[in-house]
C-alpha cells in the first residue's frame with residue numbers, strides 16, 4: 001500500500017461514521033503531503049525501470065551488490081532467488097524506503113528515483129504490494145476501493161466528495177477484475193486471505209500505477225486462488241509493468257507462459273536471466289537455488 005493511502009486510510013477509519021455526510025474539504029486533502037508537479041515518466045525508450053550498479057550495505061554486509069536490472073514498459077517480470085538474495089531490499093530501493101550507497105535507479109528515462117521520497121514515488125505511479133495484505137478491515141470492500149480512488153491526488157477528488165458516475169464505473173470494473181463484485185458490501189476483515197490480497201491489488205489499481213511491485217503475492221493462497229491471481233496479473237500485463245517476486249515456481253511458470261524473461265537474484269546481484277526453463281537448467285542457479 002502507498003504511504004498516502006495508509007495516511008488517508010487511518011483518517012478514513014477514524015471518521016468512518018460521519019464520512020459520507022460531511023462536506024468536502026480542500027484543506028484535508030492538501031494535508032496529505034506534497035504533490036509533485038509535472039513529474040511524468042518518459043517511457044519513449046520502452047524502459048519502465050532501470051537499476052544500475054545498486055549497492056546497499058548493512059553494517060558492511062552487502063544486501064545488494066552492484067545490482068543492474070531493466071524492466072520494459074508493459075512487461076511482466078518475475079524475480080526469483082533464494083532467501084536472503086536481496087529481493088525485498090531491491091523493492092525497498094525502488095520505493096524509496098532504503099537508500100543505496102551506490103548506483104542509479106530511474107523510472108522511465110527521466111525520473112531519478114533516488115531523489116524522491118516514498119510518497120512521491122507512489123505519486124508518480126509506482127505501487128507496491130507487500131506480502132501481508134494491508135486492507136482496512138473495518139471498511140467494506142467497496143469503501144476500500146473508494147478510499148484508494150480518492151487518495152489518488154491526480155484524481156483531485158476530495159476525500160468527502162461524492163463519487164462521479166465515471167468513478168463508480170471504475171470501481172465496478174475493478175471489483176469485477178479482482179473477482180470481488182459479489183463481495184462489494186462485505187466488511188473487508190471477513191474476506192479470505194486470498195480475497196484480501198486481491199482487494200489490496202484492486203486498491204493499488206485504483207491509483208492507476210504504471211509499475212506494480214508485488215512481493216510473494218500468492219503466499220498462503222489456495223491453488224484455485226493462485227490460478228485466479230495468475231489470470232489477474234496476465235490481464236494487467238501490457239497496461240502496467242509488473243515486477244513479481246515469487247518463490248512458487250508453478251505460479252512463475254503460469255505467469256511467464258514459456259516465453260518471458262525471469263531474473264534470478266543471488267547475493268544481491270543478478271545471477272542469471274532468461275526463460276524459466278533456461279534458468280532452471282543453469283548450473284549456477286541449480287547450485288545456489290533449488291526451485292520450490
Ligand SMILES: Nc1ncnc2c1ncn2[C@@H]1O[C@H](COP(=O)(O)OP(=O)(O)OP(=O)(O)O)[C@@H](O)[C@H]1O
Pocket residue numbers: 058061062063081082083084085086087088089090
Ligand atoms: N535492515 C537490515 N539490516 C541488516 N541486514 C539486512 C537488513 N535488511 C536485509 N538484510 C539482509 O540483507 C540480505 C537480503 O535480504 P532481503 O530481505 O532483501 O532478501 P530476500 O531475497 O527478500 O529474502 P526472502 O526471500 O527471505 O524474503 C539478507 O541477508 C538480510 O538478512
